[in-house]
Amino acid sequence: MTPIDVRPSSRRLPPGQIQTRKWPVLHYGPIPTIDPSSWRLRVTGAVERPFELDWATLSALPRQDVLCDIHCVTRWSRFDNRFAGVPIRTILGRARPDPRATFVMVHGAPDFTTNVPLADLDRSGNLLATHFGDEPLTAEHGGPVRLVIPHRYFWKSAKWLTGFEFLHEDEPGFWERNGYHMRGDPWTEERHGSDDYLRMRRGPRG
Numbered sequence: 001m002t003p004i005d006v007r008p009s010s011r012r013l014p015p016g017q018i019q020t021r022k023w024p025v026l027h028y029g030p031i032p033t034i035d036p037s038s039w040r041l042r043v044t045g046a047v048e049r050p051f052e053l054d055w056a057t058l059s060a061l062p063r064q065d066v067l068c069d070i071h072c073v074t075r076w077s078r079f080d081n082r083f084a085g086v087p088i089r090t091i092l093g094r095a096r097p098d099p100r101a102t103f104v105m106v107h108g109a110p111d112f113t114t115n116v117p118l119a120d121l122d123r124s125g126n127l128l129a130t131h132f133g134d135e136p137l138t139a140e141h142g143g144p145v146r147l148v149i150p151h152r153y154f155w156k157s158a159k160w161l162t163g164f165e166f167l168h169e170d171e172p173g174f175w176e177r178n179g180y181h182m183r184g185d186p187w188t189e190e191r192h193g194s195d196d197y198l199r200m201r202r203g204p205r206g
């Protein structure tokens with residue numbers, strides 16, 4: 001299968017990043033054990049057709065390989081990764097987000113969330129990844145299914161993916177509430193959010 005290649009053709013390393021050949025494991029909390037037979041993806045919120053997808057249905061969908069670089073906000077970048085899985089666009093096509101659904105809260109086990117603009121999700125290089133290279137994704141890297149959004153810092157690529165919640169307005173996810181940027185573009189070093197914005201979102205009580 002011809003992979004989609006989303007690696008930049010010239011400059012590869014975003015500002016402030018260091019290339020690594022290892023693949024560090026990073027997440028908050030314990031590694032959940034998810035049996036594919038009990039895995040579900042829940043697509044909810046501002047869509048015409050909310051739905052739930054199980055492993056058998058996901059496995060029967062057309063697959064895609066993606067070649068990409070990944071950039072962690074903790075400053076490591078790893079080049080030439082090949083992920084395989086189901087294109088996000090397949091999910092978007094089924095769900096039919098309503099015209100005002102401009103943001104998406106991504107949910108991952110055990111209790112992880114991260115927010116992305118719909119425009120950042122709706123790209124051909126984004127995957128519900130089940131494989132890295134030719135091997136199933138290991139549990140430590142988010143198996144059985146993780147999100148891969150290579151053009152944003154890697155915290156947006158939720159491991160142990162469980163759902164997409166379509167929203168009319170942007171809401172901060174887990175790391176975003178804890179100071180990370182709402183968008184997370186590595187090329188403009190959108191590492192941290194603005195304090196004013198976070199204070200406003202937390203409101204008078206927080």
Ligand SMILES: Nc1nc2c(c(=O)[nH]1)N[C@H]1C(S)=C(S)[C@@H](COP(=O)(O)O)O[C@H]1N2
Nearest residue numbers: 024025026027028108112141155157158159
């Ligand atoms: N469910 C879940 N997904 C997550 C996280 C998490 O804590 N929980 N951490 C994120 C962060 S901060 C990073 S850098 C990447 C790391 O992915 P890796 O361990 O495969 O390198 O996963 C992201 N996805």
Ligand SMILES: [Mo]
Nearest residue numbers: 026072073155
């Ligand atoms: Mo991270």
